[in-house]
Amino acid sequence: GQQVMQIPQYQHVQEGEDFTTYCNSSTTLSNIQWYKQRPGGHPVFLIQLVKSGEVKKQKRLTFQFGEAKKNSSLHITATQTTDVGTYFCAGQTNAGKSTFGDGTTLTVKP
Amino acid sequence: NAGVTQTPKFQVLKTGQSMTLQCAQDMNHNSMYWYRQDPGMGLRLIYYSASEGTTDKGEVPNGYNVSRLNKREFSLRLESAAPSQTSVYFCASSEWWGASSSGANVLTFGAGSRLTVL
Numbered sequence A: 001g002q003q004v005m006q007i008p009q010y011q012h013v014q015e016g017e018d019f020t021t022y023c024n025s026s027t028t029l030s031n032i033q034w035y036k037q038r039p040g041g042h043p044v045f046l047i048q049l050v051k052s053g054e055v056k057k058q059k060r061l062t063f064q065f066g067e068a069k070k071n072s073s074l075h076i077t078a079t080q081t082t083d084v085g086t087y088f089c090a091g092q093t094n095a096g097k098s099t100f101g102d103g104t105t106l107t108v109k110p
Numbered sequence B: 001n002a003g004v005t006q007t008p009k010f011q012v013l014k015t016g017q018s019m020t021l022q023c024a025q026d027m028n029h030n031s032m033y034w035y036r037q038d039p040g041m042g043l044r045l046i047y048y049s050a051s052e053g054t055t056d057k058g059e060v061p062n063g064y065n066v067s068r069l070n071k072r073e074f075s076l077r078l079e080s081a082a083p084s085q086t087s088v089y090f091c092a093s094s095e096w097w098g099a100s101s102s103g104a105n106v107l108t109f110g111a112g113s114r115l116t117v118l
Helices: none
Strands: A004-007 A010-014 A019-025 A031-037 A043-049 A055-058 A061-065 A071-076 A085-092 A098-100 A104-109 B004-007 B010-013 B019-025 B031-037 B043-049 B064-068 B074-078 B087-094 B113-117
Touching: A004 A085, A010 A019, A019 A085, A019 A104, A031 A071, A043 A055, A043 A061, A071 A085, A098 B043, B004 B087, B019 B031, B019 B087, B019 B113, B031 B064, B031 B074, B043 B064, B043 B074, B074 B087
Parallel strands: A010 A104, B010 B113
Antiparallel strands: A004 A019, A019 A071, A031 A043, A031 A085, A055 A061, A061 A071, A085 A098, A085 A104, B004 B019, B019 B074, B031 B043, B031 B087, B064 B074, B087 B113
């Protein structure tokens, strides 16, 4: 079945450092979504990527969708303590099936 | 708008007991979902309801049943709880199920229900 691998599982950074999480799917995707879950909270939608090679930015966050639509990345520039949490990708196939990666948990040391 | 409301927030059960998790959304969404989240793991789909009147199994349906009571409500039932079902359960909804470039498939999650089975 469809698998979505996300790396790294954990990332510890000093405030101000950059952070990147990667998502790889075993199958070609229709779209990929990214969610953020704060400690003790619930996942909250960040963004959806649909087009091959698409790049979207939200302030310090940059999201990319690979040319083959099988991988994606989230990059945060100059992390802040408010960025802490777990970032999940969710890849969806044309058939509608959506699979979450296991998430990358980011901790930021002030 | 409240969004997606789940009850209860916390529950402790003994092995073999039954319980129902309730979920309601007020966004007029067609599709609803139940996920479980275990430490260090992502969200795994238990069951979903693409539209009112339909339900389908997700990745991990064993030991669970669901009911789409109406467009707003989607409940998850554990008939005979087991320690392996200790988890955090999230209900979610979306405008539509299926691939979408318009964002109709974006999930809105409830606050979660933490279940412990002893």
